[in-house]
């Protein structure tokens with residue numbers, strides 16, 4: 001992997017207006033840049049210097065704070081220069097342009113998305129899981145998500161994974177040493193308690209997987225689709241669910257007039273709720289335009305983690321409801337919500353039936369809403385364990401799962417009478433490769449490209 005340490009610069013703060021804004025530069029040797037901008041040794045490493053930011057002709061762009069982090073003691077591990085000016089888009093663009101101009105002879109260029117963090121990774125300031133946590137912390141949509149992102153960023157997740165890698169490596173070394181002395185193979189598994197060690201590793205892996213899967217839930221949330229006839233109470237239910245969480249994120253107007261997504265949270269878990277106002281069974285669509293809209297809605301339904309089918313507890317299901325039910329995709333859990341029990345006289349309840357789980361509630365009177373919230377958390381697989389969570393990504397979960405599969409196969413080899421130790425060792429090696437990919441010990445350039453290109457410029 002080639003480390004490009006040519007100097008780069010970008011605006012590091014979010015676009016828009018703010019109290020302050022930061023232009024950041026990084027490179028192997030920024031002293032010449034500092035000289036060109038401020039002259040001589042105007043800046044002491046790691047000291048904040050209040051200083052005018054000037055154009056080449058001496059006119060002033062802004063006054064602000066300049067900080068020079070001398071490599072390797074910086075975010076990227078290279079020299080880093082941070083200029084904190086006033087946070088307006090025009091002034092920061094001017095400042096960035098000035099920095100690029102001053103560094104032209106040094107080959108200073110605009111940074112690519114995620115390039116600062118990529119360099120931090122390549123210079124061993126962060127491992128891959130930590131670098132991903134930087135993006136996840138910035139993107140966190142709930143407090144719980146932010147908390148577990150910073151847990152991963154601090155290296156807690158990496159440390160746990162590295163401990164697992166260490167245990168697998170130890171066991172592997174033991175096995176491989178035995179492979180050189182075939183006459184001892186038979187006793188090996190007993191003597192070294194290889195099976196016991198393997199069992200311990202599998203248990204530790206299962207715990208990490210649990211913590212990571214729960215963390216992933218905080219990151220991804222649960223996709224919930226709300227379907228039901230007009231006036232059955234979909235909007236009312238959405239409001240009731242959002243409750244006091246004041247977490248309603250701006251509604252994103254869908255591509256069709258019939259689709260609105262809102263994100264609310266329950267115990268910190270984001271629920272991405274799609275309100276499919278006006279859904280009909282595919283064959284009930286009236287004209288071409290409506291049919292396209294309805295097809296889109298049904299493709300949303302197919303992607304859902306759970307379908308909430310709202311019904312009127314007072315009037316019972318309509319023929320349309322039956323057609324909609326028939327069109328539900330297989331395999332997606334359905335909750336049948338009987339709303340308006342204040343009119344029908346039902347008691348709030350959860351009724352697990354063969355076709356679906358039925359919940360009786362009143363969105364209007366906020367009765368039975370807690371039953372629904374609990375049911376949604378159950379479907380999400382949320383458990384309040386008090387364990388710390390790692391804001392893991394799909395990539396991490398897959399690696400953990402694959403590692404688990406290799407360990408299981410290793411266990412099978414160890415259990416066989418012929419004790420195929422070479423196969424046992426090979427499965428351990430494969431498990432180790434999977435685990436190591438989480439922190440990036442064996443990652444390809446392609447993977448790095450995918451991970452870092454999703455960052456914004458300036459991170």
Ligand code: GDP
Nearest residue numbers: 230231232233234235236339340362363364365
């Ligand atoms: P939507 O078209 O499915 O989104 O339905 P709305 O949420 O807009 O509700 C339609 C009407 O039903 C409104 O007048 C609501 O006040 C009323 N409504 C909703 N939920 C309840 C309920 O639980 N009980 C009663 N009595 N009325 C309800």
Ligand code: ZN
Nearest residue numbers: 234235236277
């Ligand atoms: Zn509505």
